[in-house]
Amino acid sequence: MPVSLHSHSGQYCQHAYGELEQVIQKAIDMGFVCFGMSEHMPRSQEKDLYPEEVELKYTPSCLATTYDNFVSNAQRLIAQYETPNTSLLLGMETEYIRLSDLDLVTQLRTQHQIDYIVGSVHHVAEVPVDYSDAMYTSIEHMLGSTETVFRVYFNAQYEMLKILKPEVVGHFDLVRLFRPYHPLSKDVWGLIDRNIQCIVSYGGLVEINSRALKKNLPWPYPFKDIVQRMMACNVKFTISDDSHGPNDVAIHYDKLRDYLLEMGIGSIYYLTKIDGHVITLEIPNVAYHSFWSKNNLVSSSSSSSNQSSKQSLTIMPISPLIAAPSPVLTSRSPTSPVSIQPAPSRLVNIDGQPKLPGAFPSAFPTNNQSNEMDSLPVSESELVISDGGTERDNISNDAEIRDHTSTQTRGANHESPEGCYILDESASNSDIDDEEFVMVEANDVLGGY
Numbered sequence: 001m002p003v004s005l006h007s008h009s010g011q012y013c014q015h016a017y018g019e020l021e022q023v024i025q026k027a028i029d030m031g032f033v034c035f036g037m038s039e040h041m042p043r044s045q046e047k048d049l050y051p052e053e054v055e056l057k058y059t060p061s062c063l064a065t066t067y068d069n070f071v072s073n074a075q076r077l078i079a080q081y082e083t084p085n086t087s088l089l090l091g092m093e094t095e096y097i098r099l100s101d102l103d104l105v106t107q108l109r110t111q112h113q114i115d116y117i118v119g120s121v122h123h124v125a126e127v128p129v130d131y132s133d134a135m136y137t138s139i140e141h142m143l144g145s146t147e148t149v150f151r152v153y154f155n156a157q158y159e160m161l162k163i164l165k166p167e168v169v170g171h172f173d174l175v176r177l178f179r180p181y182h183p184l185s186k187d188v189w190g191l192i193d194r195n196i197q198c199i200v201s202y203g204g205l206v207e208i209n210s211r212a213l214k215k216n217l218p219w220p221y222p223f224k225d226i227v228q229r230m231m232a233c234n235v236k237f238t239i240s241d242d243s244h245g246p247n248d249v250a251i252h253y254d255k256l257r258d259y260l261l262e263m264g265i266g267s268i269y270y271l272t273k274i275d276g277h278v279i280t281l282e283i284p285n286v287a288y289h290s291f292w293s294k295n296n297l298v299s300s301s302s303s304s305s306n307q308s309s310k311q312s313l314t315i316m317p318i319s320p321l322i323a324a325p326s327p328v329l330t331s332r333s334p335t336s337p338v339s340i341q342p343a344p345s346r347l348v349n350i351d352g353q354p355k356l357p358g359a360f361p362s363a364f365p366t367n368n369q370s371n372e373m374d375s376l377p378v379s380e381s382e383l384v385i386s387d388g389g390t391e392r393d394n395i396s397n398d399a400e401i402r403d404h405t406s407t408q409t410r411g412a413n414h415e416s417p418e419g420c421y422i423l424d425e426s427a428s429n430s431d432i433d434d435e436e437f438v439m440v441e442a443n444d445v446l447g448g449y
Contacts, residue, residue: 001290007249020037030291031291033085039091047126094118115273124175161195173223206238
């Protein structure tokens with residue numbers, strides 16, 4: 001009976017494999033009650049292309065055509081394969097690289113009559129957070145610290161949640177992919193709590209995403225500490241395999257079932273369409289459904305956790321957010337994501353709006369009410385864009401292209417078939433020193449908010 005509302009195929013995603021029809025057939029054969037096809041929305045600028053897309057001489061126009069073709073094929077397959085036992089839905093996974101992406105989501109949703117969206121953030125400072133460790137490190141260099149990367153990510157997520165109100169929230173803490181044991185400061189917890197409250201306010205579903213386990217991470221997304229926080233706020237969960245091909249359907253669902261049991265998640269929710277309307281339904285006692293045993297997805301020791309899951313995470317109390325020190329944002333070309341340049345010392349407002357997501361959450365006030373977290377001041381250095389081109393030292397672009405497409409990878413990458421990220425369990429869990437941060441006066445907040 002379980003579900004997945006997050007999937008891709010090699011027909012329409014260059015880091016996936018297989019045909020969309022094969023993916024659907026696999027889900028039906030396994031007895032899914034609901035399966036959502038949620039291909040990535042097209043990215044709109046050439047500098048957003050991934051190296052493998054550049055190698056194939058793709059353009060943003062190609063991506064737009066590819067998504068149109070996906071919609072047409074998905075609609076045909078829904079008509080062909082949907083049964084009373086398996087609901088098939090047309091979805092779209094969002095990108096939020098810049099503010100204009102949110103408008104494009106709305107446009108595409110109306111144009112194609114999309115059933116639901118998976119609200120995801122994959123970029124910070126216009127650089128993917130899930131592509132490679134090298135790219136992630138480049139973001140840290142630009143922003144000045146991992147702490148600031150986390151802050152900008154969760155701020156961008158909040159902007160996306162407020163504007164789009166996605167039915168499904170995708171891989172909530174994807175920003176932890178390459179820094180799984182980086183401690184969440186009390187300030188970051190404040191942002192997370194704010195985002196959780198936003199999801200609860202409009203009734204969104206948070207996916208428990210099993211693809212994290214394919215990356216050799218200790219837990220699915222969201223990690224245990226955030227799931228605990230969400231449960232305390234009565235968040236509704238769904239489950240997703242984030243499959244990138246037919247063999248990925250229900251990937252690691254045996255471990256996902258264990259995770260549900262360990263966390264005490266009894267019910268999950270899913271979407272279905274009745275009389276043309278998408279509604280939310282509940283599956284109670286999901287871990288005890290016959291689906292798991294039928295598909296040999298009951299692990300040999302359901303009561304035992306992955307050895308790495310014994311690593312503890314600390315949940316921090318919330319305190320007023322402190323601005324981070326002088327990070328720098330730059331643009332990136334497709335194969336060279338980083339250029340580090342000094343940032344001006346004053347605050348700016350670019351065309352009345354921030355240039356990049358996540359640096360200025362109060363750009364989107366709702367109901368004429370100000371939110372305490374919305375009023376967070378942000379320094380100009382979190383908004384600066386370099387016009388001088390992009391360079392990166394000691395990183396081979398050719399090697400990154402190979403990493404992104406080869407089955408034999410030498411380091412972590414975006415979508416290698418089995419992943420190869422080796423966790424550093426010795427990573428420090430020490431608290432962030434508040435003296436590393438500087439305060440920005442309230443009257444210096446961008447745009448007068």
